[in-house]
Amino acid sequence: MKKVISLILMGCGGVGRQLLQHIVSCRSLHAKQGIHLRVVGVCDSNSLLVASDVFTMELGDTSLLQVCRIKSDGSSLLTLGASGELQVFTNLESTKKIIDVATLLGKSTGLALVDCSASSETIALLTQAVDLGCCIVMANKKPLTSTMADYDKLISHPRHIRHESTVGAGLPVISSLNRILSSGDPVRRIIGSLSGTLGYVMSEVEDGKPISEVVRSAKSLGYTEPDPRDDLSGMDVARKGLILARLLGWRINLDDIRLIESLYPKEMAPGVMPVEEFLGTGLLLLDKDIKERVSKASLSGNVLRYVCVIEASRCEVGIQELTKDSPLGRLRGSDNVLEIYSRCYNGQPLVIQGAGAGNDTTAAGVLADIIDIQDLFP
Amino acid sequence: MKKVISLILMGCGGVGRQLLQHIVSCRSLHAKQGIHLRVVGVCDSNSLLVASDVFTMELGDTSLLQVCRIKSDGSSLLTLGASGELQVFTNLESTKKIIDVATLLGKSTGLALVDCSASSETIALLTQAVDLGCCIVMANKKPLTSTMADYDKLISHPRHIRHESTVGAGLPVISSLNRILSSGDPVRRIIGSLSGTLGYVMSEVEDGKPISEVVRSAKSLGYTEPDPRDDLSGMDVARKGLILARLLGWRINLDDIRLIESLYPKEMAPGVMPVEEFLGTGLLLLDKDIKERVSKASLSGNVLRYVCVIEASRCEVGIQELTKDSPLGRLRGSDNVLEIYSRCYNGQPLVIQGAGAGNDTTAAGVLADIIDIQDLFP
Numbered sequence: 001m002k003k004v005i006s007l008i009l010m011g012c013g014g015v016g017r018q019l020l021q022h023i024v025s026c027r028s029l030h031a032k033q034g035i036h037l038r039v040v041g042v043c044d045s046n047s048l049l050v051a052s053d054v055f056t057m058e059l060g061d062t063s064l065l066q067v068c069r070i071k072s073d074g075s076s077l078l079t080l081g082a083s084g085e086l087q088v089f090t091n092l093e094s095t096k097k098i099i100d101v102a103t104l105l106g107k108s109t110g111l112a113l114v115d116c117s118a119s120s121e122t123i124a125l126l127t128q129a130v131d132l133g134c135c136i137v138m139a140n141k142k143p144l145t146s147t148m149a150d151y152d153k154l155i156s157h158p159r160h161i162r163h164e165s166t167v168g169a170g171l172p173v174i175s176s177l178n179r180i181l182s183s184g185d186p187v188r189r190i191i192g193s194l195s196g197t198l199g200y201v202m203s204e205v206e207d208g209k210p211i212s213e214v215v216r217s218a219k220s221l222g223y224t225e226p227d228p229r230d231d232l233s234g235m236d237v238a239r240k241g242l243i244l245a246r247l248l249g250w251r252i253n254l255d256d257i258r259l260i261e262s263l264y265p266k267e268m269a270p271g272v273m274p275v276e277e278f279l280g281t282g283l284l285l286l287d288k289d290i291k292e293r294v295s296k297a298s299l300s301g302n303v304l305r306y307v308c309v310i311e312a313s314r315c316e317v318g319i320q321e322l323t324k325d326s327p328l329g330r331l332r333g334s335d336n337v338l339e340i341y342s343r344c345y346n347g348q349p350l351v352i353q354g355a356g357a358g359n360d361t362t363a364a365g366v367l368a369d370i371i372d373i374q375d376l377f378p
Numbered sequence: 379m380k381k382v383i384s385l386i387l388m389g390c391g392g393v394g395r396q397l398l399q400h401i402v403s404c405r406s407l408h409a410k411q412g413i414h415l416r417v418v419g420v421c422d423s424n425s426l427l428v429a430s431d432v433f434t435m436e437l438g439d440t441s442l443l444q445v446c447r448i449k450s451d452g453s454s455l456l457t458l459g460a461s462g463e464l465q466v467f468t469n470l471e472s473t474k475k476i477i478d479v480a481t482l483l484g485k486s487t488g489l490a491l492v493d494c495s496a497s498s499e500t501i502a503l504l505t506q507a508v509d510l511g512c513c514i515v516m517a518n519k520k521p522l523t524s525t526m527a528d529y530d531k532l533i534s535h536p537r538h539i540r541h542e543s544t545v546g547a548g549l550p551v552i553s554s555l556n557r558i559l560s561s562g563d564p565v566r567r568i569i570g571s572l573s574g575t576l577g578y579v580m581s582e583v584e585d586g587k588p589i590s591e592v593v594r595s596a597k598s599l600g601y602t603e604p605d606p607r608d609d610l611s612g613m614d615v616a617r618k619g620l621i622l623a624r625l626l627g628w629r630i631n632l633d634d635i636r637l638i639e640s641l642y643p644k645e646m647a648p649g650v651m652p653v654e655e656f657l658g659t660g661l662l663l664l665d666k667d668i669k670e671r672v673s674k675a676s677l678s679g680n681v682l683r684y685v686c687v688i689e690a691s692r693c694e695v696g697i698q699e700l701t702k703d704s705p706l707g708r709l710r711g712s713d714n715v716l717e718i719y720s721r722c723y724n725g726q727p728l729v730i731q732g733a734g735a736g737n738d739t740t741a742a743g744v745l746a747d748i749i750d751i752q753d754l755f756p
Contacts, residue, residue, distance in 0.1 A: 026562035033536070033560070158411070159753060164557075170722060172557055172730075176550040182411070182749040183548070183742035184404035327731075330708075335726055344548060344739040345732050348713050352550075353705075354728035361563075361722040368557035375537060375753035 002034055003374050006054075006105055008041035008098060010125075011117030012071040015139050015165070016042075018363035019116060020064045026367070027061070035374060040111075041101060042067050045119065047077040048094035050087050054101050055109070057085050095125055099132070106133035110377040112370060115140040116363075127153040130160060135376055137369045139165035139362055145239045148251055160376065162369035167240045168194060168336045168356040170365030175372075176352060177247055180342055187248055189311035189341040189349075194240045196334035196357030197223050197231040198306035201263075202319075203332045206303050211263070211290045212283035219279070223334060223357075227275045232263040234306070238317045241308035245315050252315065261318025263290075263306075297321045303329050327351045380412055381752050384432070384487055386419035386476060388503075389495030390449040393517050393543070394420075396741035397494060398442045404745070405439070413752060418489075419479060420445050423497065425455040426472035428465050432479050433487070435463050473503055477510070484511035488755040490748060493518040494741075505531040508538065513754055515747045517543035517740055523617040526629055538754065540747035545618045546572060546714045546734040548743030553750075554730060555625055558720055565626055567689035567719040567727075572618045574712035574735030575601050575609040576684035579641075580697075581710045584681050589641075589668045590661035597657070601712060601735075605653045610641040612684070616695045619686040623693050630693065639696025641668075641684075675699045681707050705729045 009016055023037050030037060038058045041050040049067065051057035059067075063086065070079055082088045089097045098113075105111035112135040115122050120142045127150060130136060136154065138144065143154055144166060155161055164174045180187060193199045200223055204214040215232070218224050224231050238260045245252060267273065268282045297304050302321045305328050309316050322329045327349075331337050336356025339349035355361050387394055401415050408415060416436045419428035427445065429435035437445075441464065448457055460466045467475045476491075483489035490513040493500050498520040508514060508531060516522065521532055522544060533539055542552045558565060571577045578601055582592040593610070596602050602609050616638045623630060645651065646660045675682050680699045683706050687694050700707045705727075709715050714734025717727035733739050 022562055029562050170557075170561070170563075171728065172550055172554040175553060175557065179542075179548075179550055179553065179746035179750070180742070183745040184400055184407050185548075185742050325708075330703075333726070344736075344742050348711070348732060350549065350730075350732035352728075352730055354723050354726060358722075364558070364561035364563050364722050367561040371560040372557070 004036050004038050005377050006038045006040050006111045008113050010043050010115045012044045014359040015362045016116035017068045018359040019366050022363050022367050024061045044077050046091045048089040049077050052087050102129045102132045102134050135160045135373045138163040139366050141166045141239045145242045164369050165362045165365035170361035171354050185342045185344045187342045191309045192338035195237050200334045202306050210287040212287050234260045234317050237308050245310050257315045259316040382414045382416050383755050384416045384418050384489045386491050388421050388493045390422045392737040393740045394494035395446045396737040397744050398446050400741050400745050402439045424469045426467040427455050430465050480507045480510045480512050513538045513751050516541040517744050519544045519617045523620045542747050543740045543743035548739035549732050563720045563722045565720045569687045570716035573615050578712045580683050588665040590665050612638045612695050615686050619695050623688050635693045637694040
């Protein structure tokens with residue numbers, strides 16, 4: 001009595017490729033649990049590789065690993081070419097083909113669309129797939145932080161959607177919050193450090209290093225996006241905050257987040273200042289202010305952390321001064337930490353802490369989500 | 379399209395009663411989620427109250443709250459008496475009647491047996507119910523720490539069983555560990571402080587208080603069992619450790635746990651020394667040794683914690699000397715904390731921390747488990 005979970009993977013970046021590798025290497029583990037993950041399609045931003053007959057065929061492990069190799073070389077899926085068992089579609093035809101597959105499988109064998117892209121372009125497809133009875137598993141934050149109308153469509157069948165890896169990578173943040181909510185325990189306050197990059201930056205500047213130096217070394221360690229301003233703007237944390245706030249039932253948009261503190265001023269924004277200039281002279285201009293804020297906090301025995309706070313009617317994202325001996329204040333390096341206060345976790349919060357970034361743990365969170373929806377498959 | 383989850387509650391102690399209250403107070407929340415929890419039976423150690431027709435009837439909220447009142451007064455369910463809609467069975471008939479209901483509902487509408495007792499006597503019933511297609515939700519540790527044969531029967535349909543509240547009350551320990559395991563991330567080491575009582579005792583003796591005084595005040599605060607030796611023996615922690623080890627796939631019994639350190643010597647064991655004598659003169663004899671161990675640890679900048687360690691082929695339960703600035707060393711009061719080390723959580727562990735005791739949070743964990751099995755119901 002094997003449970004078969006059919007999948008289409010969207011996005012073959014670091015997380016998507018790592019997911020395919022996890023799927024292949026977990027074959028015997030999942031077989032023991034009576035589960036088979038059947039990948040019927042894989043797509044990147046400009047092409048789709050799909051089984052010729054989605055009812056009887058799948059992309060075998062050789063093909064999946066080949067996809068990983070091709071994509072990590074920076075090539076397109078098109079280079080794989082069609083064979084008897086595989087069809088290849090280019091961008092314009094891909095979406096239609098995925099909808100075809102979703103129509104065929106959604107309400108029969110079931111189908112999960114797994115969005116490991118970082119794109120807004122998947123939203124229309126995902127909302128259609130939900131209507132067709134498909135499940136959705138996401139590491140991509142964009143769909144859940146789009147308009148309320150998109151959000152409502154996506155969660156119209158709440159059990160059909162999983163998105164653990166949108167916040168804190170594989171850390172059990174979303175699943176734990178959902179458990180608290182479904183048990184009727186009202187969440188009063190959430191505070192967290194949800195960016196590995198900003199966590200690292202804030203704990204390094206605490207040690208007296210200039211922020212210019214810290215950001216440059218974070219970049220060279222691969223902790224930041226290619227343009228570190230994507231992290232320093234706080235928008236990534238704001239998206240995570242919005243996802244958490246909407247889980248709590250708040251009907252708000254990204255624009256409604258009262259404060260999103262950027263660590264650089266407007267005149268250094270992308271589009272105004274080239275990235276090389278920002279990394280060169282721009283960053284140096286930030287050193288003095290941050291150094292002063294760190295010293296001032298230190299005089300009161302406090303530390304600075306870049307946090308997301310959700311409480312009462314307030315959702316804010318930015319630097320806060322926190323006591324050194326709080327779970328957030330003690331945070332070092334790139335770990336994420338989340339504190340949840342509720343009726344059950346009143347004086348002392350529920351704390352979840354650990355690696356909140358990295359392809360391995362992000363893909364592991366996606367895989368756990370896929371296994372978790374198995375009861376929805378026949 | 380309402381999802382109906384039919385339940386029989388076993389055990390009307392503090393956790394069971396709190397669960398009934400949570401179920402009643404979450405009615406509108408669950409209705410919004412399209413879920414109805416239909417309690418068709420409630421039993422205590424000597425009687426069963428059950429709907430006259432389990433297909434069409436249920437125990438209404440008035441009856442459920444009446445059960446809570448009667449049981450918190452220390453009376454038997456028998457005092458409720460039968461009515462047109464409710465039948466009452468005494469001990470000898472209860473088990474047979476529950477099996478009858480499980481046979482009727484298990485494979486049709488579905489049925490979850492919810493074990494909030496603290497008894498080994500439910501094991502035979504639970505294993506039969508599993509065979510009849512029922513789901514099982516447990517706060518009771520005894521069934522999962524029985525023989526491997528019983529364990530194997532209970533988990534023969536792994537998706538049909540949930541038991542978050544057996545370890546760390548409502549803390550998301552089991553669900554998080556299951557996520558890690560299902561994503562193929564191998565767990566290398568687990569270390570945790572899993573007893574609110576022993577956590578409180580160890581952090582108070584760290585402050586220089588004699589253990590005799592700390593245990594007596596813990597008892598008067600209601601933190602301990604009526605006989606505090608039930609906590610101090612370490613057996614409760616050992617059961618939790620065994621549940622975690624078996625989740626990791628270890629085929630071991632309670633007897634195979636290499637070390638279970640009791641905080642009192644054999645000559646003070648229940649059966650040898652009356653509880654009054656233990657609380658009077660017995661406890662005083664423990665003060666010197668603990669004080670010396672605390673001082674010795676303190677000289678190395680360390681603290682003592684009563685922990686459970688699972689790693690390599692070792693499962694041990696007892697006092698360990700830990701650095702003050704580890705998550706475990708920093709633990710104060712009655713919070714539980716668990717550190718999980720795996721491939722994804724390698725240098726720094728995944729840490730889950732928060733209230734690990736209390737009827738409210740334990741019952742909330744059970745309720746979240748019940749909601750989580752909804753996809754198994756038609």
